[in-house]
Amino acid sequence: MAEEMVVHGLEWTTKELFVYPNEFIYWSIQIVMYPYMTGLVAGAFVLSSLYHVFGQQDLKELARFSLVFSLALLPVAALPLLLHLQQPLRAANPLLTPHFTSAIAAFGIVFSTYGMIVISEIWFVYRRFIVEQATALTGQTGVATTMKRALYRTLTLGAYDLSETALTKDKKAVKLLAGIGIPVACFLHGYAGFIFGSVKANALWMSPLMPVIFIMSAVVSGIALCMLTYIVIMKWHQFRQRSSHADAATAIGGAELEVINKAARYLLGFLVAAISLELLDLIFRGYTAMKSWDILRSVMYGKDFVNIFVLQYGLGNLVPFFLLLLPRRTIGKTVVALLLVLYGVFMMRWNVVIGGQAFSLSFAGYMHYHLPIIPHNLETYREGLLGALTVAVMPFILFWGINRILPSLRYR
Amino acid sequence: MASTRRKFLQGSLAGIVTAVIPLSAFRFLSPDQARAAVGEADTRWVFLVDTHKCVGCGLCVAACKRENEIPYEVPVTRTWVERYVVTKDGATHIDSPLGGRDGFVSERVAGQEIDPASISKAFFVPKLCNQCENPACVQVCPVGATYQTRDGVVLVDRSWCIGCGYCIMACPYGVRFFHPVHKVAEKCNFCYHRISQGLTTACVQACPFGARRIGNLKDQDDPVTQTIMTTRVAVLKDEYGTKPQVFYIGLDNEVR
Structure with a gap:
């Protein structure tokens, strides 16, 4: 029994001045990862919808890729929650007895609705490809081929009609699903913001702006990750081509550059919206100076100054903003900017989740979070650096798997 | 094809109607109505x-x-x-x-x-x-594992709590924590x-x-x-x- 006995949070929390005895950093790194991952899902989907719904032709290449990527990210959005629960085996309880006054109760419902929309949209986008594969593989022999054929045949769901009318209907369905998907994606993520924004006990979290701030930064991070992955994959492919045929193209071509430029413009737009809202929130808190402002100010301008103003706003927002805005942008500079944007959004999540627990409910003391690096038990793995990295690499593994069945990038 | 679809839709409609009619016999009660139905407790x-x-x-x-x-x-x-x-x-x-x-x-x-x-x-x-009387912890529990009794005490069902910690975050008084052995919310x-x-x-x-x-x-x-x-x-x-x-x-x- 002595081994099992772990005071949750004691391991990574240190207290300063007066903190209530039961207060610890209960929501740690995985709760930072959760809005970060759902944000990426929502952002990737919105990016793909810009083409499917609003007909932004220059995003066509990126649209298909980001749609599939958002499917790869989707299961990973739930993973941090599972790793965070003290009773992970009861993870289905919110679906069995949803208590709807709780913001968390609807997670399973919103999440699965969104999942179904993404999966159906992908099915319509890829239906032609699936049918073509199933037909092409017919009559061939070999264990792998048979399995592949069976897979594609299952994926057709019996709909082999590739007539002009059928394909037009597919396109319509994609447009409709992408259209429904945007509000649902925003809801999925705005809702993550609501989970925090509605906690009236927490002076930093409680704000009606929280859901909107979360959506804006979600789109920013989603676009950034899609662009980054797109560039990396394209580069990698060129590298491979170059090693096989010496005469192949040596740099990212004009078409790819055009896609990246266009996406970068959207990224900047959402970035400006996100920063404006965050600053509005900050100014409002300072101006109204409620009871909690004293302690909030000491955290924001004192203890967390580097995290918030240097790393999040400076390195994560301002530097990439100028990198993307200034003329003579190169792929190299874009990659640096995208990495910084992703880092900035991560720091924003960190400063909200961890920063919200950096001060005591007593307003008379502070708590400091020490991320467990080397795990020595299950808890320090799940809620430590390794647990977060597990979550972070998962979408890429899933994407690799899905991409083998439904290739989402055409290489030139 | 068209007639099959029509049949299908007709069948679905009929099915939905048959399913909904018995459901309409049930009534949604607001918490206040439910409380009134059970009767007021004589203890607070x-x-x-x-x-x-x-x-x-x-x-x-x-x-x-x-x-x-x-x-x-x-x-x-x-x-x-x-x-x-x-x-x-x-x-x-x-x-x-x-x-x-x-x-x-x-x-x-x-x-x-x-x-x-x-x-x-x-x-x-x-x-x-x-x-x-208006417990924030009960409001935010996603599974209803923490609840208010008729005589006003807020309890936790240890067999149903998922350990998400939302109630701990929601309590302005910091009275909640995770039980070190049972790994569920405790108060x-x-x-x-x-x-x-x-x-x-x-x-x-x-x-x-x-x-x-x-x-x-x-x-x-x-x-x-x-x-x-x-x-x-x-x-x-x-x-x-x-x-x-x-x-x-x-x-x-x-x-x-």
């Missing part, structure tokens, strides 16, 4: 703390830990006692080592030596769950297993000075109710709208 448990009487011996904390099987050596606790020392320079020094379990035997407050001559006032404040429940059997709580029983009392607000003859009705009492952090039901005599502005 409340707590009364007289801070003037508390000497910070910590016997209540120790008794609570033993009674409610909260591991003795860990810092988490269902109830605790805070020490406030206000010095003449206007500074407030607060501490609660191990929740005050072993009593405040050291004159050092939060590890700081304070000159007795510089003290303008000092006092102890016992804390426990406020069994709020003071006014020793519900005792008070529902006609006993008093472990902390009330352990307090040698009568600083802690429990009573039934719906019983006009209850001495605790009479004190709450006739004396100037205050509650903690009423700005959160939780309507806390632990009343304090002699509550100071410095109390957090």
Whole structure:
């Protein structure tokens, strides 16, 4: 029994001045990862919808890729929650007895609705490809081929009609699903913001702006990750081509550059919206100076100054903003900017989740979070650096798997 | 093809209608209607703390830990006692080592030596769950594992709690924590297993000075109710709208 006995949070929390005895950093790194991952899902989907719904032709290449990527990210959005629960085996309880006054109760419902929309949209986008594969593989022999054929045949769901009318209907369905998907994606993520924004006990979290701030930064991070992955994959492919045929193209071509430029413009737009809202929130808190402002100010301008103003706003927002805005942008500079944007959004999540627990409910003391690096038990793995990295690499593994069945990038 | 689809739609419609008709026999009740249907309880448990009487011996904390099987050596606790020392320079020094379990035997407050001559006032404040009338923790529980009983006490179902920690975050008083052994949300429940059997709580029983009392607000003859009705009492952090039901005599502005 002595081994099992772990005071949750004691391991990574240190207290300063007066903190209530039961207060610890209960929501740690995985709760930072959760809005970060759902944000990426929502952002990737919105990016793909810009083409499917609003007909932004220059995003066509990126649209298909980001749609599939958002499917790869989707299961990973739930993973941090599972790793965070003290009773992970009861993870289905919110679906069995949803208590709807709780913001968390609807997670399973919103999440699965969104999942179904993404999966159906992908099915319509890829239906032609699936049918073509199933037909092409017919009559061939070999264990792998048979399995592949069976897979594609299952994926057709019996709909082999590739007539002009059928394909037009597919396109319509994609447009409709992408259209429904945007509000649902925003809801999925705005809702993550609501989970925090509605906690009236927490002076930093409680704000009606929280859901909107979360959506804006979600789109920013989603676009950034899609662009980054797109560039990396394209580069990698060129590298491979170059090693096989010496005469192949040596740099990212004009078409790819055009896609990246266009996406970068959207990224900047959402970035400006996100920063404006965050600053509005900050100014409002300072101006109204409620009871909690004293302690909030000491955290924001004192203890967390580097995290918030240097790393999040400076390195994560301002530097990439100028990198993307200034003329003579190169792929190299874009990659640096995208990495910084992703880092900035991560720091924003960190400063909200961890920063919200950096001060005591007593307003008379502070708590400091020490991320467990080397795990020595299950808890320090799940809620430590390794647990977060597990979550972070998962979408890429899933994407690799899905991409083998439904290739989402055409290489030139 | 068209006729099959029509049949399918007709069949679905018929199916939905057949399914919905028996459902319409059920009625959705608002929590108030449900409460009215069950009837009003004749008990509303409340707590009364007289801070003037508390000497910070910590016997209540120790008794609570033993009674409610909260591991003795860990810092988490269902109830605790805070020490406030206000010095003449206007500074407030607060501490609660191990929740005050072993009593405040050291004159050092939060590890700081304070000159007795510089003290303008000092006092102890016992804390426990406020069994709020409008509990934020119950509102945010995604599975309904924490709930309010008819007599006003907020309980946790250990077999259903998923351990998400949302209730811990939602409580403005910091009374909740994860049970170190059961790995679910844990909190003071006014020793519900005792008070529902006609006993008093472990902390009330352990307090040698009568600083802690429990009573039934719906019983006009209850001495605790009479004190709450006739004396100037205050509650903690009423700005959160939780309507806390632990009343304090002699509550100071410095109390957090």
